[in-house]
Amino acid sequence: MEKKSSQFNLERFFQALGDNTRLRLLNLMGDQELCVCYFVEILGQPQPKISRHLAYLRRAGIVQARREGKWMHYRIVMPPNIGAAQLLRQTLAWLQEDRAMQADRARLSKACCSPAKFVALQGAPSPTPVERSFASEAR
Amino acid sequence: MEKKSSQFNLERFFQALGDNTRLRLLNLMGDQELCVCYFVEILGQPQPKISRHLAYLRRAGIVQARREGKWMHYRIVMPPNIGAAQLLRQTLAWLQEDRAMQADRARLSKACCSPAKFVALQGAPSPTPVERSFASEAR
DNA sequence: CCAACATATTCGTCAAGGCGTATAAGTAAT
DNA sequence: ATTACTTATACGCCTTGACGAATATGTTGG
16 A cells, blocks of 8 residues: 555656657757657657657656646646655656757757747747756766 | 667667566666676575576666686676666665665665575675766765 | 538557567687 | 487567657647
């Protein structure tokens, strides 16, 4: 009955991280909540593909969705399991050191600063930073 | 040319960890080199299955094999990439807190202490501890 | 209700990979 | 060479999941 650290599927967790598109999504969500149109624009990939991967991450319990009008915002949700949370933070921290991931982040901040240049993002809600208590001192 | 932290496939890495049998194998190899017959005996699963998963781990660069007569010894090899190594250590540390993984380890030490009770392990080479510099202080 | 828009899901196809079974490959001893 | 033994690989079957394309769902504003 008292399974505190179990009930979390480690296998599933790693499977969810075993796809480059999903890693890119997580990297972009690192410290902010984003709506789908940003992912589509930044990754330059078809919207159904993005949505499918986001759904996968949500099923794996790594991501949460919040609806705001027409838009769906996605954010990373730290797993209840301490070990998993630590692992996820470390993964996110490591992603930041990857070339391609840095490029994605750069494109994202550019898009945020001047959304006018991204036709598809006209009127889209801005990313909002997320209060992740001790998010970045893993490393 | 000078890709120091890349050249390591993060996607592959996570895929390799996304299988429970492989996690169990890694857990057993945590701090010692083991030969295949031990895995077969401890996990109680068919030998081809074990060998296939070990091959997978080897292709992913997480494990190394060493031949000694008829026996093949497997050990964990820390990835050259610092982030990956840290992630792997943390994963191994976390595995130790899992019920089922602890049980596997318990069966392993029992088998090592009195191999006579395990018919299949008669004459098999004993596991040898591996000198993993800073293997276990990842919390 | 209808149109426009953002996102989700379905469908068909395909490749990766898990499994059990059978068999191959490598080694040691006779 | 033959046998016994340990481990690896090949085969066929099946499930998962990735993809593009099409379509459905949900929301807002006329």
